[in-house]
Amino acid sequence: MGGYYGGRLAQQGHEVSLIARGEHLQALTEDGLTVESVHGDFYVHPFATDDPSEIDPVDVVLFCVKSFDTESAAVGLDELLDDGGAVLSLQNGVDNEEMLADIVGTDRVWGGVTYIFSTIKESGVIEHTGGPAKILFGHYHDLGDEPPERSTLAETFLEACEAADGMTADYTPAVHATLWDKFALICAQAGLTASTRQPLGRVRETDESWGLYRQVMEEVVAVAHAEGVRFDWDPVGKWMDAMGEGSGGQYSSLHYDLTHGKRMELEALHGSVVRRAREVNVPVPANRAIYAMLLPQQADSSF
Ligand SMILES: NC(=O)C1=CN([C@@H]2O[C@H](COP(=O)(O)OP(=O)(O)OC[C@H]3O[C@@H](n4cnc5c(N)ncnc54)[C@H](O)[C@@H]3O)[C@@H](O)[C@H]2O)C=CC1
Numbered sequence: 001m002g003g004y005y006g007g008r009l010a011q012q013g014h015e016v017s018l019i020a021r022g023e024h025l026q027a028l029t030e031d032g033l034t035v036e037s038v039h040g041d042f043y044v045h046p047f048a049t050d051d052p053s054e055i056d057p058v059d060v061v062l063f064c065v066k067s068f069d070t071e072s073a074a075v076g077l078d079e080l081l082d083d084g085g086a087v088l089s090l091q092n093g094v095d096n097e098e099m100l101a102d103i104v105g106t107d108r109v110w111g112g113v114t115y116i117f118s119t120i121k122e123s124g125v126i127e128h129t130g131g132p133a134k135i136l137f138g139h140y141h142d143l144g145d146e147p148p149e150r151s152t153l154a155e156t157f158l159e160a161c162e163a164a165d166g167m168t169a170d171y172t173p174a175v176h177a178t179l180w181d182k183f184a185l186i187c188a189q190a191g192l193t194a195s196t197r198q199p200l201g202r203v204r205e206t207d208e209s210w211g212l213y214r215q216v217m218e219e220v221v222a223v224a225h226a227e228g229v230r231f232d233w234d235p236v237g238k239w240m241d242a243m244g245e246g247s248g249g250q251y252s253s254l255h256y257d258l259t260h261g262k263r264m265e266l267e268a269l270h271g272s273v274v275r276r277a278r279e280v281n282v283p284v285p286a287n288r289a290i291y292a293m294l295l296p297q298q299a300d301s302s303f
């Protein structure tokens with residue numbers, strides 16, 4: 001995801017540095033970044049490093065690591081941000097912004113969600129196979145507090161995203177509701193496509209499975225309500241309508257990780273639902289079952 005959005009902004013002429021590691025970093029440094037996208041292929045060659053201290057302080061950091069890497073990848077983040085700079089988490093889950101706020105301060109964190117299917121096809125090559133490639137973000141703040149005014153930097157970033165090819169963006173003051181709205185979707189989409197190993201279309205045409213898809217979302221939204229998150233819309237109805245039509249070929253990043261022997265973000269998804277539900281005394285049997293079924297299949301399992 002970082003390669004896709006960073007690449008798109010670099011393609012637009014913005015000064016972008018990529019932070020990566022291993023063979024991917026080596027390919028980015030030597031050969032540049034190739035993006036194969038349903039919105040149009042492109043190639044850019046921005047500076048790439050695994051050491052944030054090699055980059056002069058920046059306006060915006062797009063934080064695009066898996067949730068289990070949030071803490072380790074945030075080392076050096078404070079120094080990487082310019083005074084007044086912001087870090088935008090595009091990660092799935094509802095725990096990341098809080099962790100970043102503890103490290104750099106709440107007022108320097110933007111919460112965000114994105115709708116895209118993209119993966120590292122091979123070192124130095126990103127494949128974007130679907131999704132609108134849209135970012136929805138807003139200033140993070142404590143739940144219950146009034147959202148801050150939209151900053152000039154947020155305006156500038158929004159304009160940059162809107163002007164870039166192959167992506168779009170929008171700003172929202174309802175950052176908590178937005179994070180939980182996406183959380184509900186991803187728990188259902190990831191949970192059902194990974195545990196059945198079937199694409200959305202197969203889940204949809206199987207009444208029992210489609211019913212479970214809805215139940216997973218209803219449980220997540222119930223936990224959100226119990227924590228005090230308020231929605232001006234009906235997330236479950238919205239997603240059942242949206243996912244109930246269109247391409248049936250979609251899976252999820254969790255399914256990709258499961259089927260490619262990569263570590264899954266289970267703790268940030270269904271694990272987080274289960275733990276939070278326990279705190280607020282909300283039953284979440286569907287999320288618990290998915291968590292329990294996928295846990296033993298975790299790639300780093302010691303069993
Ligand atoms: N891939 C997708 O289509 C979507 C992903 N997401 C979310 O976005 C987040 C990122 O997902 P992906 O881009 O798929 O993950 P990914 O695993 O493909 O990419 C993350 C990259 O960060 C690198 N990395 C981790 N820690 C690092 C460090 N300290 N220094 C340098 N590099 C480091 C990893 O080696 C990896 O190459 C996840 O929370 C995921 O759920 C959300 C929507 C769609």
Ligand SMILES: CC(C)(CO)C(=O)C(=O)O
Binds near residue numbers: 114117190251252
């Ligand atoms: C919603 C979805 C399925 C695609 O954007 C996603 O976030 C993921 O696969 O991680």
